[in-house]
Amino acid sequence: MKDLKIGCGKPTGSKVGASEKGKKTVDEPESIKETVMSIAKVGAMAPDFEAPAYQKGEFGQVRLSDYLGKWVVLCFYPGDFTFV
Amino acid sequence: MLSVSVDSHFVHKMWQDNELVRMVEGGVPFPMLSDSPGNIGKIYGVYDEDSGVExxxxxxxxPDGVIQAIEILTPPVGRNVSExxxxxxxxxxxxxxxxxxxxxxxxQPGKPTLKPGPDLVGKVWEVWKVDMAFD
Structure with missing residues (x-):
């Protein structure tokens, strides 16, 4: 994991593996950002994102595209300390 | 393996230290991601606005970054890891x-596969039987 830059989990606005020039900048108006925002669907490139993470005693920043070349299982769940 | 919830990475640490280590020796080995505003969950179609969780x-x-499979369950039912x-x-x-x-x-690994092509059209019934759909 990369060193943590304080921030929140956010989509990068590009697909996994897309070149940096395809990356959206924060200067773009919200309306444009939303229309180009990709939605996950089977058979399509996964939308890239980065998020703060905890792993084995350390905090770090994880970006999905760092895992290109490997199989990834991405699991969402309702919350820590929930019962199921 | 990457897990994601709307909890902060600080809460992930508390959950790992206080409960998960009692379920899995040494705790879960993979990164536990925090998506506190739910922005990642929204583009993956799993964020529920009403409950504020994923x-x-x-x-x-x-490995090419292509999504090959999606499964989405509501909170009360757990997943099947074997599947x-x-x-x-x-x-x-x-x-x-x-x-x-x-x-x-x-x-399942070791069971017969199919080779799609002109010879197999209309002939799947010869090589695949309904009971093969079950373990």
Whole structure:
């Protein structure tokens, strides 16, 4: 994991593996950002994102595209300390 | 393996230290991601605005970054890890054959696969039986 830059989990606005020039900048108006925002669907490139993470005693920043070349299982769940 | 919820990475640490270590020796080994505003969950179609949490969404992503499988459950029902592993094995098998072979319903490693082509049209019933859909 990369060193943590304080921030929140956010989509990068590009697909996994897309070149940096395809990356959206924060200067773009919200309306444009939303229309180009990709939605996950089977058979399509996964939308890239980065998020703060905890792993084995350390905090770090994880970006999905760092895992290109490997199989990834991405699991969402309702919350820590929930019962199921 | 990457897990994601709307909890902060600080809460992930508390959960790992106080409960998960009692379930899994040494705690879970993978990164536990924080998506506190739910922005990632929204583009993956798993964030529920009303409850402010993310559904049990599971995405298998291949080495090229392509999503090969999606499963989304509401909170009260847990997943089947054996089925997850079976699907990964099936997608890895198909990838290794460059798509020349396909795996039919109920396939497990070692079971017969199908080779799509003109000879197989209308003949699947000869090589695949309904009971093969079950373990």
């Amino acid at each position: 559904m049990r969404g599971r995405f298998i992503i291949d 997850l592993i079976r699907q990964i094995q099936a997608f890895q098998y198909v990838r290794k054959t460059n798509g020349d072979e396909a795996v039919p319903s109920g396939w």
